[in-house]
Amino acid sequence: xxxxxxxxxxxxxxxxxxxxxxxxxxxxxxxxxxxxxxxxxxxxxxxxxxxxxxxxxxxxxxxxxxxxxxxxxxxxxxxxxxxxxxxxxxxxxxxxxxxxxxxxxxxxxxxxxxxxxxxxxxxxxxxxxxxxxxxxxxxxxxxxxxxxxxxxxxxxxxxxxxxxxxxxxxxxxxxxxxxxxxxxxxxxxxxxxxxxxxxxxxxxxxxxxxxxxxxxxxxxxxxxxxxxxxxxxxxxxxxxxxxxxxxxxx
Amino acid sequence: xxxxxxxxxxxxxxxxxxxxxxxxxxxxxxxxxxxxxxxxxxxxxxxxxxxxxxxxxxxxxxxxxxxxxxxxxxxxxxxxxxxxxxxxxxxxxxxxxxxxxxxxxxxxxxxxxxxxxxxxxxxxxxxxxxxxxxxxxxxxxxxxxxxxxxxxxxxxxxxxxxxxxxxxxxxxxxxxxxxxxxxxxxxxxxxxxxxxxxxxxxxxxxxxxxxxxxxxxxxxxxxxxxxxxxxxxxxxxxxxxxxxxxxxxxxxxxxxxxxxxxxxxxxxxxxxxxxxxxxxxxxxxxxxxxxxxxxxxxxxxxxxxxxxxxxxxxxxx
Ligand SMILES: Cc1cc2nc3c(=O)[nH]c(=O)nc-3n(C[C@H](O)[C@H](O)[C@H](O)COP(=O)(O)OP(=O)(O)OC[C@H]3O[C@@H](n4cnc5c(N)ncnc54)[C@H](O)[C@@H]3O)c2cc1C
Numbered sequence: 001x002x003x004x005x006x007x008x009x010x011x012x013x014x015x016x017x018x019x020x021x022x023x024x025x026x027x028x029x030x031x032x033x034x035x036x037x038x039x040x041x042x043x044x045x046x047x048x049x050x051x052x053x054x055x056x057x058x059x060x061x062x063x064x065x066x067x068x069x070x071x072x073x074x075x076x077x078x079x080x081x082x083x084x085x086x087x088x089x090x091x092x093x094x095x096x097x098x099x100x101x102x103x104x105x106x107x108x109x110x111x112x113x114x115x116x117x118x119x120x121x122x123x124x125x126x127x128x129x130x131x132x133x134x135x136x137x138x139x140x141x142x143x144x145x146x147x148x149x150x151x152x153x154x155x156x157x158x159x160x161x162x163x164x165x166x167x168x169x170x171x172x173x174x175x176x177x178x179x180x181x182x183x184x185x186x187x188x189x190x191x192x193x194x195x196x197x198x199x200x201x202x203x204x205x206x207x208x209x210x211x212x213x214x215x216x217x218x219x220x221x222x223x224x225x226x227x228x229x230x231x232x233x234x235x236x237x238x239x240x241x242x243x244x245x246x247x248x249x250x
Numbered sequence: 251x252x253x254x255x256x257x258x259x260x261x262x263x264x265x266x267x268x269x270x271x272x273x274x275x276x277x278x279x280x281x282x283x284x285x286x287x288x289x290x291x292x293x294x295x296x297x298x299x300x301x302x303x304x305x306x307x308x309x310x311x312x313x314x315x316x317x318x319x320x321x322x323x324x325x326x327x328x329x330x331x332x333x334x335x336x337x338x339x340x341x342x343x344x345x346x347x348x349x350x351x352x353x354x355x356x357x358x359x360x361x362x363x364x365x366x367x368x369x370x371x372x373x374x375x376x377x378x379x380x381x382x383x384x385x386x387x388x389x390x391x392x393x394x395x396x397x398x399x400x401x402x403x404x405x406x407x408x409x410x411x412x413x414x415x416x417x418x419x420x421x422x423x424x425x426x427x428x429x430x431x432x433x434x435x436x437x438x439x440x441x442x443x444x445x446x447x448x449x450x451x452x453x454x455x456x457x458x459x460x461x462x463x464x465x466x467x468x469x470x471x472x473x474x475x476x477x478x479x480x481x482x483x484x485x486x487x488x489x490x491x492x493x494x495x496x497x498x499x500x501x502x503x504x505x506x507x508x509x510x511x512x513x514x515x516x517x518x519x520x521x522x523x524x525x526x527x528x529x530x531x532x533x534x535x536x537x538x539x540x541x542x543x544x545x546x547x548x549x550x551x552x553x554x555x556x557x558x559x560x561x562x563x564x565x566x567x
Binding site: 009011013014015016017019024035036091092093096118119120121122123124127128130131132136137138139140142152155157158159160161162163164165166167175176177207208209210211212213214215216217218222223224225226227228229230231233234235236237238239240241242244245247248249250 | 261306320321330344345346348349352353355356358359360361362363364365377380381382383384386387388389390392393394395408431432433434435436437438440446452474475477483493494500501508509519520526529532534538543544545546547548549550551552553556557558560561564565566567
């Protein structure tokens with residue numbers, strides 16, 4: 001079974017966000033593979049170790065910087081990569097169209113992706129890819145079993161845990177609690193350098209979203225801080241809860 | 251043009267609060283506001299939706315909609331959009347809402363603003379404020395084309411009391427069995443007598459500073475006194491003291507309560523991403539340098555094992 005994993009290079013989650021010329025500045029920012037995608041890569045590798053997956057292809061759309069995300073995934077154990085060269089200003093629609101076209105050419109049986117990216121927080125691209133390809137999609141999965149042409153996925157649904165079954169080929173998006181991604185070994189990093197990465201141009205489509213303005217939220221100012229004996233702290237906190245917050249006590 | 255639609259999030263006839271939030275907020279504007287509900291035997295929900303502002307209630311009633319499934323719901327919605335041409339359609343930014351909205355958007359070749367925290371919809375135009383980089387920045391985006399689609403973060407708007415007429419419009423069932431692609435094999439509801447984390451007015455969270463189940467018990471005791479939901483940091487979830495569905499933060503839930511109480515939580519940037527927009531924040535932490543104090547309205551530098559029991563008895567007074 002051929003598995004495709006969609007990955008994206010994102011800011012480190014610790015990164016401090018600053019604006020330059022009305023845009024988010026990437027100066028001095030450490031870039032990482034989107035943590036949700038990293039879990040998808042690990043999930044694919046585990047499927048290969050179980051003998052379910054035979055080949056793992058990682059794909060990203062965007063600038064050359066995405067190559068690092070591909071190399072990370074290859075170092076973890078993916079087999080080859082595809083970089084879909086696309087303007088960095090592409091929206092979720094344009095990204096999905098570009099990725100879906102490249103994925104279609106690969107004819108995979110399973111497409112994995114993180115359910116959301118840590119930067120834009122959109123959670124749209126995997127679902128859109130599924131719609132374009134006419135595949136089922138299961139969102140926010142924490143486990144997967146493949147057998148008899150079906151994918152059985154455990155998902156974090158609203159209000160509980162659901163087990164959802166779909167026919168493959170399918171798109172499946174991962175939640176971080178699925179697994180603990182491995183660190184690439186030295187050997188893996190060396191091997192990754194020799195693994196093939198193809199570069200293709202994105203299908204040209206217009207965005208459907210226009211960015212009007214990017215801003216930083218008003219900084220929250222620290223309030224009252226009490227350093228005293230526990231009983232004084234507790235009494236003052238109780239007063240604040242009752243009088244300022246006006247909590248209801250059951 | 252048929253005004254703005256709100257897709258109704260409901261399970262077994264219980265409507266989620268976020269639906270009322272969206273209806274109430276839209277009702278403040280001048281456009282017609284409609285609720286769209288899919289299900290089996292759901293027409294009876296119309297008066298409740300009218301109460302919070304729905305002028306019209308579009309109902310698609312059929313066994314195929316008995317429980318949520320993306321394929322059939324998207325097919326139905328696409329057909330109704332074609333028939334009634336709404337200007338804009340809002341979903342909750344929830345598990346089902348974002349799944350359905352994204353798939354629908356692609357089917358319609360349309361743009362979609364997800365996880366919006368503010369909206370300006372008028373005359374067929376929609377501009378939304380989205381929280382990006384886990385709340386560290388805000389992007390104002392315009393969804394071009396029609397209809398304008400967005401998912402709205404639960405809790406950003408208040409439930410109002412302006413009613414609409416609630417006229418029921420029965421929609422023809424357009425989804426067929428062939429549209430259904432997912433089979434729900436089982437569903438294990440999170441059994442909790444406490445309110446839902448994403449919708450609670452008060453959230454009390456415990457972190458690594460709780461040191462184990464005994465500390466978490468104190469957190470729960472305080473939560474129950476305040477009718478609050480219980481949450482946790484990744485440290486307390488990874489330690490197995492709380493269920494994974496209770497994680498607050500970048501990779502957990504984003505909460506917007508009136509009051510958030512952080513007990514033994516340092517305030518890592520990924521945790522702040524999930525709670526820093528709360529109206530009031532209180533923190534109990536032994537470390538005066540803990541970053542949680544940079545965002546808290548009321549902080550006490552003290553041992554939670556000593557503070558919480560006294561706090562509980564003071565609140566009971
Ligand atoms: C990609 C990524 C995603 C992440 N996503 C999340 C997320 O969604 N949510 C999340 O929470 N974390 C997340 N994290 C983890 C985050 O970085 C922190 O490690 C985590 O939030 C720490 O949890 P904590 O505050 O409970 O523990 P700690 O940082 O260890 O803090 C414990 C605190 O308890 C205090 N304390 C100790 N004893 C007492 C006592 N007796 N009374 C009072 N206070 C006491 C200490 O002073 C300390 O401040 C993520 C990390 C990464 C890299």
